[in-house]
Amino acid sequence: MPESLKAKRTPRSKADQRAETLGQILDAAEALFSNRGLDGVTLRDIADEVGVTASLMHYYFKDKVSLFEAVFARRAGITSQRRMEALDRYEIEADGKPTVEGALRAFLDTDFDLYISGGQGWLNYAAFCAQVSNTPDIGARLMDRHFDAVVLRLMDILTKALPPCPVEDLFWGYDFVSGALMHTLARTGRIDKLSDGRCRSEDFEAVKKRLATFMAAGFIGLCTPAG
Amino acid sequence: MPESLKAKRTPRSKADQRAETLGQILDAAEALFSNRGLDGVTLRDIADEVGVTASLMHYYFKDKVSLFEAVFARRAGITSQRRMEALDRYEIEADGKPTVEGALRAFLDTDFDLYISGGQGWLNYAAFCAQVSNTPDIGARLMDRHFDAVVLRLMDILTKALPPCPVEDLFWGYDFVSGALMHTLARTGRIDKLSDGRCRSEDFEAVKKRLATFMAAGFIGLCTPAG
DNA sequence: ATTATCTATAGATCTATAGATAATGC
DNA sequence: ATTATCTATAGATCTATAGATAATGC
Numbered sequence: 260m261p262e263s264l265k266a267k268r269t270p271r272s273k274a275d276q277r278a279e280t281l282g283q284i285l286d287a288a289e290a291l292f293s294n295r296g297l298d299g300v301t302l303r304d305i306a307d308e309v310g311v312t313a314s315l316m317h318y319y320f321k322d323k324v325s326l327f328e329a330v331f332a333r334r335a336g337i338t339s340q341r342r343m344e345a346l347d348r349y350e351i352e353a354d355g356k357p358t359v360e361g362a363l364r365a366f367l368d369t370d371f372d373l374y375i376s377g378g379q380g381w382l383n384y385a386a387f388c389a390q391v392s393n394t395p396d397i398g399a400r401l402m403d404r405h406f407d408a409v410v411l412r413l414m415d416i417l418t419k420a421l422p423p424c425p426v427e428d429l430f431w432g433y434d435f436v437s438g439a440l441m442h443t444l445a446r447t448g449r450i451d452k453l454s455d456g457r458c459r460s461e462d463f464e465a466v467k468k469r470l471a472t473f474m475a476a477g478f479i480g481l482c483t484p485a486g
Numbered sequence: 487m488p489e490s491l492k493a494k495r496t497p498r499s500k501a502d503q504r505a506e507t508l509g510q511i512l513d514a515a516e517a518l519f520s521n522r523g524l525d526g527v528t529l530r531d532i533a534d535e536v537g538v539t540a541s542l543m544h545y546y547f548k549d550k551v552s553l554f555e556a557v558f559a560r561r562a563g564i565t566s567q568r569r570m571e572a573l574d575r576y577e578i579e580a581d582g583k584p585t586v587e588g589a590l591r592a593f594l595d596t597d598f599d600l601y602i603s604g605g606q607g608w609l610n611y612a613a614f615c616a617q618v619s620n621t622p623d624i625g626a627r628l629m630d631r632h633f634d635a636v637v638l639r640l641m642d643i644l645t646k647a648l649p650p651c652p653v654e655d656l657f658w659g660y661d662f663v664s665g666a667l668m669h670t671l672a673r674t675g676r677i678d679k680l681s682d683g684r685c686r687s688e689d690f691e692a693v694k695k696r697l698a699t700f701m702a703a704g705f706i707g708l709c710t711p712a713g
Numbered sequence: 714a715t716t717a718t719c720t721a722t723a724g725a726t727c728t729a730t731a732g733a734t735a736a737t738g739c
Numbered sequence: 740a741t742t743a744t745c746t747a748t749a750g751a752t753c754t755a756t757a758g759a760t761a762a763t764g765c
Contacts, residue, residue: 395521
């Protein structure tokens with residue numbers, strides 16, 4: 260059995276080989292883009308990470324932007340659908356009396372659960388997502404395409420959960436939620452230093468516990484003039 | 487007086503000339519970095535915008551990173567100091583009874599006022615700031631260096647304003663405020679599309695009116711277990 | 714004399730393509 | 740036969756520096 264111990268050995272079907280290489284490229288791109296953004300990463304960086312030639316990037320993807328978009332598309336559809344289902348389930352369960360925090364928990368916690376127990380790939384995607392939301396044009400288009408539907412679904416439930424409230428307040432409230440969410444997904448490490456180690460960027464459990472409660476109170480405070 | 491009408495004419499002292507060119511470079515860099523980030527902009531882009539040779543960038547700045555840092559430093563000191571003074575004034579005025587919203591208004595509104603009435607330069611800086619907060623290493627270091635002091639000052643007043651509350655909640659709350667603030671400063675235009683034009687990213691008055699109220703309610707909701 | 718600006722250019726990438734090679738598929 | 744991967748390379752930048760030129764300063 261000396262053959263089976265050889266270093267370079269890996270007999271696979273072409274389909275398997277294709278799928279595996281594609282996955283490795285997407286994983287490497289995701290990890291690199293997630294902290295340097297589209298312009299901070301070269302195709303060679305990604306190829307080196309995978310251990311292949313840079314020209315192979317063009318065999319699998321048209322160009323750098325296509326690869327960037329493919330990285331996003333791979334997981335955006337999954338999380339988007341999960342959240343949509345969670346919102347549907349919540350609305351039924353709430354039986355005509357949804358609460359702001361309930362809706363936000365369906366929207367936010369469903370997402371955090373994936374990052375908490377989805378392994379390194381989902382953790383990288385979380386930070387990548389924050390980069391996307393900060394990339395003009397290309398990133399903005401991706402956010403619209405993949406997330407508009409879920410966000411509008413959330414807005415719909417929030418409208419029912421809140422006292423009569425100008426629709427502008429609802430949209431601004433969502434903008435604040437979205438900013439805070441993306442910021443925490445980016446895990447910049449800033450809170451670690453500010454809090455002298457008492458909070459850690461990487462601690463998604465801590466964020467999950469607090470974000471929906473905090474934001475729900477924010478919506479209610481904003482929409483209830485008397486305070 | 488034909489001489490005074492010539493096109494290229496601009497007699498200035500060397501000090502003036504230096505100051506003017508420096509200012510133009512910083513302005514152009516600020517505008518460009520603010521939407522494409524450190525890696526999305528080349529020194530040539532900046533030079534072209536000013537109308538000078540790319541090599542002049544190296545006459546005034548050591549390298550690209552130094553220029554990036556100089557852009558940030560130019561205005562970060564000003565806004566940081568303004569907010570620090572506003573917090574000091576607020577604490578005196580509150581006479582031992584500060585409120586969460588009062589502290590946040592001193593911190594946030596003071597900033598927005600600058601963006602609202604500071605002209606195009608401050609508007610560009612606002613978006614640039616969001617880029618900085620998203621640039622790993624270099625940007626993170628800049629945020630720490632210029633903003634830690636004001637943030638800790640704010641935290642100090644918030645502690646006095648809130649009911650007894652775990653310090654972790656306070657830091658996470660600030661993290662949410664910071665994320666929402668940076669996101670609105672970036673003015674991605676996403677809210678415009680989501681809200682079908684009813685809210686506009688560029689409308690800092692609308693954000694100023696809502697952000698402190700929303701976030702104050704969030705802090706209180708988070709620190710008051712009963713809800 | 715000193716300083717602001719430009720010209721020219723080195724050296725290092727970067728993206729993208731064409732064409733060769735090596736492996737799987739029938 | 741087809742597909743995955745590599746080698747080689749074109750063409751375009753990009754950063755940074757050296758040295759020339761043109762303007763202000765005494």
